[in-house]
Amino acid sequence: MLEKMIFGRYVPGNSFVHRLDPRSKLLFIFLFIIAVFLANNTMTYGLLLAFTLLVIFISRIRLYFLFNGLKPILFLIVFTLLMHFLFTKEGAVLLDLKIFKIYEEGVRQGIFISIRFLVLVLMTTVLTLTTSPISITDGMETLLNPLKRVKLPVHELALMMSIALRFIPTLMDETDKILKAQLARGSDLTSGTIKERIRAVVPLLVPLFVSAFKRAEDLAIAMEVRGYRGGEGRTRYRQLNWQGRDTLVIIIFIVLVAALFWLRGGS
Secondary structure (H helix, E strand, O other): HHHHHHOOOOOOOOOOOOOOHHHHHHHHHHHHHHHHHHOOHHHHHHHHHHHHHHHHOOOEEEEEHHHHHHHHHHHHHHHHHHHHHHHOOOEEEEEEEEOOOEEHHHHHHHHHHHHHHHHHHHEEEEEEHHHHHHHHHHHHHHHHHHHHOOOOOHHHHHHHHHHHHHHHHHHHHHHHHHHHHHHOOOOOOOOOOOOHHHHHHHHHHHHHHHHHHHHHHHHHHHHHHHOOOOOOOOOOOOOOOOOOHHHHHHHHHHHHHHHHHHHOOOO
């Protein structure tokens, strides 16, 4: 159900990943997203997958909990895999079912793209599970500080992204409550024609949008009442502290990139 959706949630803990400075985690994730596109063969994609599983193990997040919360996204990964199987027509024919054929390059590209999508989703989810929204905001604002010279509203941008991230699980919980309420009243969202299903979703969307706007209004009023006026002149209660383990994370990333370059020439 929707209450199991974990993207955007924070799970307190005391693992090595939890204790990292949010700036090092954000910087690592940003660079990792770029590094993923260096993979071009079985060895490099295998390295990325193994490294991702190692990070999950170090963060002490149970694989069952992680994959169970990412079921909707995993469905998209499987769908991507099937699309490559069906529509990529390059290389030798591996399976001929008369209706359609599965080609070697289709299987290869489908598996590679699915792994790329999977490691990106897993790593970004680990970030949100091990870093509180406030820490993400502070880290993002600090990393973007140089952009203030070009008049970019760094504080407001970081706050906006943090609030949006925090609202994801909140809206998912709200959707689940409304869905259960509609089902208790006899609504049927799983049967009938496509037109009937779309029509049945309307009673779900209307209260969801009303609730979302109400929450946004309450948040705006709360910030205004507390005298929020942006980042100028504000002091920080939580001070970020870059330590040796954060430098170690950057060194590990450099080693990972070097290994990807070295393995790119393999088959």
